[in-house]
Structures are given as C-alpha cells and as structure tokens.
Amino acid sequence: DAKTTQPTSMDCAEGRAANLPCNHSTISGNEYVYWYRQIHSQGPQYIIHGLKNNETNEMASLIITEDRKSSTLILPHATLRDTAVYYCIVRRFTGANSKLTFGKGITLSVRP
Amino acid sequence: DTAVSQTPKYLVTQMGNDKSIKCEQNLGHDTMYWYKQDSKKFLKIMFSYNNKELIINETVPNRFSPKSPDKAHLNLHINSLELGDSAVYFCASSQVSRGGRDEQYFGPGTRLTVT
Numbered sequence: 001d002a003k004t005t006q007p008t009s010m011d012c013a014e015g016r017a018a019n020l021p022c023n024h025s026t027i028s029g030n031e032y033v034y035w036y037r038q039i040h041s042q043g044p045q046y047i048i049h050g051l052k053n054n055e056t057n058e059m060a061s062l063i064i065t066e067d068r069k070s071s072t073l074i075l076p077h078a079t080l081r082d083t084a085v086y087y088c089i090v091r092r093f094t095g096a097n098s099k100l101t102f103g104k105g106i107t108l109s110v111r112p
Numbered sequence: 113d114t115a116v117s118q119t120p121k122y123l124v125t126q127m128g129n130d131k132s133i134k135c136e137q138n139l140g141h142d143t144m145y146w147y148k149q150d151s152k153k154f155l156k157i158m159f160s161y162n163n164k165e166l167i168i169n170e171t172v173p174n175r176f177s178p179k180s181p182d183k184a185h186l187n188l189h190i191n192s193l194e195l196g197d198s199a200v201y202f203c204a205s206s207q208v209s210r211g212g213r214d215e216q217y218f219g220p221g222t223r224l225t226v227t
Binding site: 085104 | 116153154155156160208214215217218220221
C-alpha cells in the first residue's frame with residue numbers, strides 16, 4: 001500500500017471549515033483513500049473513503065485531486081468534539097486480506 | 113446497543129501471567145481484527161479473522177493466540193505477559209464487500225498494563 005504524508009498538527013476555530021491535507025504521490029490506480037479519526041481514549045472511527053471522485057457524507061467531504069496524488073478531508077463546520085487525530089490511509093482492496101496501516105496522523109485541535 | 117464491545121476495559125497484571133481479552137460484535141460482520149496501540153500511539157494490526165478463519169497474522173509473538181468461537185466473537189489470549197505488552201488493544205469488525213467499502217468499526221479498547 002502507498003505511503004501517506006500528513007502535517008503533524010493543525011488547528012481551526014469552532015464553526016469554521018477544517019481542511020486536512022494528505023499527500024499520497026505513489027498511489028496506484030487500484031488504491032483507495034480512507035480517512036479515520038481517533039478521539040482521545042476512544043477507538044478509531046471511520047469517516048469516509050474514495051477512489052477517484054469526490055465524496056461527501058454526513059460527517060465530511062473528501063476531495064481527491066485529478067492526478068490522485070493528494071487529497072483533502074473537509075469538516076465543513078468544525079466543533080470542539082472534532083478535536084482528534086485524523087489518519088489518511090491508502091490501501092488496495094483485497095477482500096478479507098485488506099488491512100489498515102495507520103501512520104502518525106494529523107492532530108486537529110478545534111479552538112472555541 | 114454497543115456495536116463492538118470489549119472486556120475488560122482495563123487490565124492490570126504482573127509479568128508472567130496469562131490473560132484474555134474478549135471482543136464481541138453485533139453488526140453481523142464477517143471479519144474481525146485485533147490492533148495494538150503502543151505508548152507512542154502507533155496503531156498496528158495484529159490479526160484478522162474472516163468467518164472464523166485466520167487471515168492476517170502480522171508477525172506477532174506466539175504468546176498471543178486469537179480465538180474465534182463464532183463470527184461474532186474474537187478473543188485474544190496472551191501467555192507469559194511481558195512489560196512490552198503494555199498497550200491499548202482494539203478489536204474491530206467489518207463486512208468485506210466489493211468496491212472497497214469495508215469500513216472497520218472499532219471497539220472502545222482494552223488498556224493492558226503489565227507490572
């Protein structure tokens with residue numbers, strides 16, 4: 001699976017959009033981009049994933065560049081409860097053999 | 113209704129002891145996993161089971177033995193506990209399907225402290 005690079009940390013104001021970048025320049029055509037987050041002392045939580053097209057769900061939007069070498073997770077209206085470590089993961093889907101390889105992630109701090 | 117539950121939440125024990133952590137999921141998923149998160153917060157997969165069959169074993173010491181009595185349960189037994197086993201252990205489950213959609217649902221974790 002391709003490696004990802006994320007900034008160590010960022011912050012944003014409550015109510016504003018949080019844009020979390022991720023670089024995955026070695027991604028191959030059959031690899032998906034996944035985002036998970038881990039709120040302090042809790043288990044990781046799935047947010048969203050995509051292959052080529054931009055995706056949106058009730059939690060966030062995922063914008064993938066046309067060359068697929070980078071992506072941005074957007075939390076449209078960040079709240080204090082969104083403070084967490086966010087993991088960008090690139091992986092091939094191989095059925096039951098699929099595994100998530102977590103990196104260091106980016107720590108998002110939402111300030112009042 | 114907790115989707116993925118683990119017991120116990122906290123486990124403090126001495127070196128050399130044998131302990132088990134239990135995991136249950138009520139989501140009807142066919143795949144379950146164990147992850148370890150160490151003190152540096154790195155989260156690494158240990159095992160995965162699909163329909164009670166071992167699929168992934170990530171070079172984990174033989175002292176760790178997962179057991180899946182049925183699709184809804186995946187327990188982790190650890191023999192001869194060592195200081196380095198201190199970590200938070202997370203169980204997860206997913207439903208493997210086409211299109212890469214197999215988001216994993218994680219349990220709340222079990223914090224194991226070996227003294």
